[in-house]
Each structure stands twice: as C-alpha cells, then as structure tokens.
Amino acid sequence: MKYVRSDQLLPGMVSLKSIYDQRGVCLLAANHVLTLPIIFQLRKQKYPGLYVYDEYSEFENLKQVFGEARRARAVKAMHALNIDQVIFFATSIVESILHMEDQLLDMAQLKENNHDIYEHSVNVAMVATVCGVGMGLSDFQLKELATTAMLHDIGKMAIPDEILNKPGKLTPEEMTLMRTHSEIGATMLCHVDAVNDEIRKSILMHHENYDGSGYPTGAKGKEIPLYARIIHVADVYDAMIQKRSYKQPFNPLEVIEYLMGNAGIMFDIEVIYSFLRYVVVYPVGTTVTLSDGRKARVVQNRQDMALRPVVVVLGSKEQLDLADDPSCYNLTIVAADCVFHEGDGLEPLGYGLSNSGVAG
Numbered sequence: 001m002k003y004v005r006s007d008q009l010l011p012g013m014v015s016l017k018s019i020y021d022q023r024g025v026c027l028l029a030a031n032h033v034l035t036l037p038i039i040f041q042l043r044k045q046k047y048p049g050l051y052v053y054d055e056y057s058e059f060e061n062l063k064q065v066f067g068e069a070r071r072a073r074a075v076k077a078m079h080a081l082n083i084d085q086v087i088f089f090a091t092s093i094v095e096s097i098l099h100m101e102d103q104l105l106d107m108a109q110l111k112e113n114n115h116d117i118y119e120h121s122v123n124v125a126m127v128a129t130v131c132g133v134g135m136g137l138s139d140f141q142l143k144e145l146a147t148t149a150m151l152h153d154i155g156k157m158a159i160p161d162e163i164l165n166k167p168g169k170l171t172p173e174e175m176t177l178m179r180t181h182s183e184i185g186a187t188m189l190c191h192v193d194a195v196n197d198e199i200r201k202s203i204l205m206h207h208e209n210y211d212g213s214g215y216p217t218g219a220k221g222k223e224i225p226l227y228a229r230i231i232h233v234a235d236v237y238d239a240m241i242q243k244r245s246y247k248q249p250f251n252p253l254e255v256i257e258y259l260m261g262n263a264g265i266m267f268d269i270e271v272i273y274s275f276l277r278y279v280v281v282y283p284v285g286t287t288v289t290l291s292d293g294r295k296a297r298v299v300q301n302r303q304d305m306a307l308r309p310v311v312v313v314l315g316s317k318e319q320l321d322l323a324d325d326p327s328c329y330n331l332t333i334v335a336a337d338c339v340f341h342e343g344d345g346l347e348p349l350g351y352g353l354s355n356s357g358v359a360g
C-alpha cells in the first residue's frame with residue numbers, strides 16, 4: 001500500500017480503507033476503484049489523501065483493529081458527549097485488541113491526518129490499550145483506560161477553534177488558555193455517573209510529566225495516576241506521527257528517539273518499555289533505506305523485533321526477513337520515510353509537538 005495525496009490520485013487506483021466524513025457518512029468504500037468524479041469529490045471535500053494498493057500490497061500483512069465505520073460512530077459519540085456510547089466504543093477497542101493474534105499495533109491502523117481532536121482520541125485509546133496490555137492490566141482496567149483515553153481531551157470543546165487550529169506557535173496567553181483543557185475536561189465529567197474518580201483524575205493529569213515538570217498540578221512519578229501516565233505517552237506519540245496545521249509528522253526513528261530520550265523525564269519508563277514492545281517502529285507501508293543503500297517497503301512486523309521487520313526490496317521485490325534470515329544479519333535500517341505525508345509545502349518539523357503543549 002502507499003499513501004497518495006488527493007492531488008496525485010489517479011483513476012484506476014484502488015482504495016485500501018473506507019473514508020468517512022465527520023458526520024459518519026461514507027465518502028468512499030474500501031477496495032473501490034477510483035474514478036475521476038470520485039477523485040474530484042475527494043478534492044472538493046478537501047480530503048488530504050488516502051491509502052491505495054500498489055505492487056507491494058500482496059506482501060503486506062495489515063490488520064484492522066477498529067473499522068472505519070465504527071471509528072466514525074465513535075467520533076460522533078464524542079462530539080455529542082454521549083458518554084454511554086463512548087464507553088461502548090472504548091470497550092469495543094479493547095475487545096478487538098485482546099482478540100488480535102498478537103497485540104502489535106501498526107501505525108497504519110491509526111487515522112492519518114486526523115485534524116479532528118476526537119479522531120486523535122480514538123488513536124490514543126488504541127495505543128494506550130496496547131501499552132496497557134503489555135503492562136499486564138486487567139480487562140476491567142483496560143476498558144477504563146480506553147474510556148479515559150477517548151475522553152482525555154474532551155475539555156478542548158471549551159477552547160476556541162482559532163487557538164486549537166492556529167497555524168503557528170501559540171502566544172503565552174493562548175498557551176495558558178489551551179492548558180486549561182485538562183481541568184475543564186475533568187470538571188465537565190464531574191456529574192457523570194459512568195465516569196469514576198480514577199478516570200476524572202487521569203483526565204485532569206494527562207499532561208503531567210514523570211519528573212514533575214508537567215501541568216496542571218506538577219505531580220510526579222507514581223503520584224500521577226497509571227492511566228494518565230500511559231495516555232501521556234500515547235498522546236505524544238500520536239501528536240508526533242500526525243501532520244498538523246503547525247507541523248509536519250516526525251519520522252519513526254525520530255519518534256522512538258524522542259520517547260526513549262524522555263523516559264524517566266516526561267514518561268514512565270515502564271510505559272515506554274511496553275510501548276516499544278507493542279507499537280511497531282516501522283509500520284507496514286513505510287519505505288526504508290537499508291544499510292547497503294537499497295530501498296525497501298516494510299510488509300510485516302513481529303513482536304519484540306521492532307527494529308527488524310520483514311521488508312520487500314523496491315524494484316526486485318526480493319523479500320528479506322531482517323530478524324530471521326541469516327543473510328540479513330549485517331543489514332540494518334538506516335532511514336525511514338513518514339507514512340502519512342509526501343511533502344505538501346509545510347515546514348518540516350514545524351513548531352514543536354503540539355499546540356496543546358504536549359511537549360511541555
């Protein structure tokens with residue numbers, strides 16, 4: 001598969017995933033051959049791009065954790081603040097992940113170009129759940145964790161759109177306002193019976209750093225609730241891999257370096273350890289450069305082998321298992337492209353991780 005920007009889509013390409021608009025209406029079904037009218041429609045709706053099949057797709061092993069239709073309904077439930085439905089979809093994410101053959105989460109599962117804050121929340125719920133599985137949380141805890149993740153940024157409802165989507169760095173005053181979203185979110189859910197104190201406290205503290213440098217309370221270490229510590233990692237991860245109005249996505253190696261470099265500073269080391277085991281570094285579909293100079297496409301990942309996926313060499317279609325094939329032991333991945341963008345004129349790496357102050 002490959003990700004193709006809307007302005008570069010061609011008739012005859014075949015869509016890999018269904019696409020829904022914010023109201024949950026299907027714009028394009030999966031496995032659909034693109035025609036000119038469809039392409040014009042996607043451009044008109046300002047849809048940034050989509051995954052299509054390519055000549056390497058036959059090698060790829062791509063799982064589907066949370067279908068696009070369910071995702072669209074979950075986002076709608078969050079917009080409507082329908083907490084019972086949010087809990088239902090959070091539970092559904094947990095059950096899907098627990099039923100996977102392995103709990104590896106591929107970035108290609110995550111919604112790309114998710115400008116909507118609740119699309120981001122679904123991604124965070126998926127990443128957090130996988131980390132929670134790796135940390136041995138019970139099913140009950142996982143469902144609470146996923147619910148918390150879905151609701152973690154609900155307080156942004158109260159933040160003006162011009163600040164949320166500002167295409168540039170926030171002023172100190174705007175940043176102060178933005179940072180109130182965690183307290184607003186916790187307060188909004190005060191009288192909701194289905195949301196307990198643990199969930200509320202975790203929403204309040206999802207921007208706390210492990211060393212005490214976060215906000216709003218400056219709590220540190222295990223003073224920060226477990227769900228908040230997990231969501232903090234998942235939140236930063238999704239913010240880094242996505243394109244935003246104020247930044248380009250980081251590439252996978254930069255993301256991993258950032259997370260590992262901040263273990264014990266921003267993040268709980270135990271969460272980072274679980275993240276590195278269960279969230280793949282090079283998602284299926286990533287184009288990588290091998291140490292012998294060849295370019296290859298990642299087609300499969302394996303647990304505990306995050307840095308050594310199965311790849312297919314571009315051009316020759318030779319399949320290389322970097323983990324198991326003895327002839328590949330000397331090969332490493334030295335560079336990787338981002339999956340979700342192919343240059344669109346935005347400044348590279350922009351103004352920091354997130355306008356919500358994810359990085360502090």
Ligand SMILES: [Fe+2]
Pocket residue numbers: 152153181182206207356
């Ligand atoms: Fe947040």
